[in-house]
Amino acid sequence: MKRTVQFFLMLGFFLMVAVVVAGCAAKSFIQVGYRLPAASDEFKGKRVFLDCKDMRSDQAIFGPNAQAEFKHFSGLFSLSVNQGDKSIVVGAFDLPTLFKKAFAKRFERLGIDIAAEQEATTPVIEIIIKKFQLDLVDRNWVSALTYEARLLKDKQVVAQETVSGDAERFKVFGQGDAEKVLGDIFTEVVNRLDVGKMIGQASL
Numbered sequence: 001m002k003r004t005v006q007f008f009l010m011l012g013f014f015l016m017v018a019v020v021v022a023g024c025a026a027k028s029f030i031q032v033g034y035r036l037p038a039a040s041d042e043f044k045g046k047r048v049f050l051d052c053k054d055m056r057s058d059q060a061i062f063g064p065n066a067q068a069e070f071k072h073f074s075g076l077f078s079l080s081v082n083q084g085d086k087s088i089v090v091g092a093f094d095l096p097t098l099f100k101k102a103f104a105k106r107f108e109r110l111g112i113d114i115a116a117e118q119e120a121t122t123p124v125i126e127i128i129i130k131k132f133q134l135d136l137v138d139r140n141w142v143s144a145l146t147y148e149a150r151l152l153k154d155k156q157v158v159a160q161e162t163v164s165g166d167a168e169r170f171k172v173f174g175q176g177d178a179e180k181v182l183g184d185i186f187t188e189v190v191n192r193l194d195v196g197k198m199i200g201q202a203s204l
Contacts, residue, residue: 044111063135
């Protein structure tokens with residue numbers, strides 16, 4: 001009996017050590033989980049070219065406290081898309097491509113066809129990233145995102161909308177909570193864009 005108790009105590013100790021090691025392991029990327037809204041064919045037959053640009057005045061993603069936690073970050077984000085019943089890893093991307101891939105998934109979910117190449121007669125939706133920040137404040141992960149969406153026809157802006165959001169989550173252990181708060185706010189701001197209003201203003 002005594003040996004059994006000692007065995008489980010040792011097992012618990014080694015499991016705890018394994019968790020600590022895994023949590024402290026250096027990661028060169030950040031996982032971002034994006035949750036798609038419900039599917040719709042509301043905009044079936046619409047076709048746009050999608051472009052994303054990084055126009056942040058402050059190019060630093062991390063605040064001083066978060067920087068220490070992500071000192072091995074390579075600039076790549078691993079995007080996974082949740083479609084309700086399953087989650088698919090799309091790939092690893094830089095920041096503009098992260099936004100582009102997520103918006104492409106959302107537009108396709110609404111029935112919009114995404115043109116592979118920009119064509120003179122195809123309307124363009126531009127996503128202009130203005131803020132993407134993550135910091136650690138009083139053991140809370142704090143994130144803030146802002147972007148501007150523009151719809152252009154014949155190179156003229158015919159509709160636009162600015163979307164901002166912020167969120168925070170208590171840090172329990174490691175970088176996982178930071179990735180969760182980023183996934184939450186990223187999902188919120190991408191899905192908040194009023195696509196119907198933009199298309200209506202542009203009379204597509």
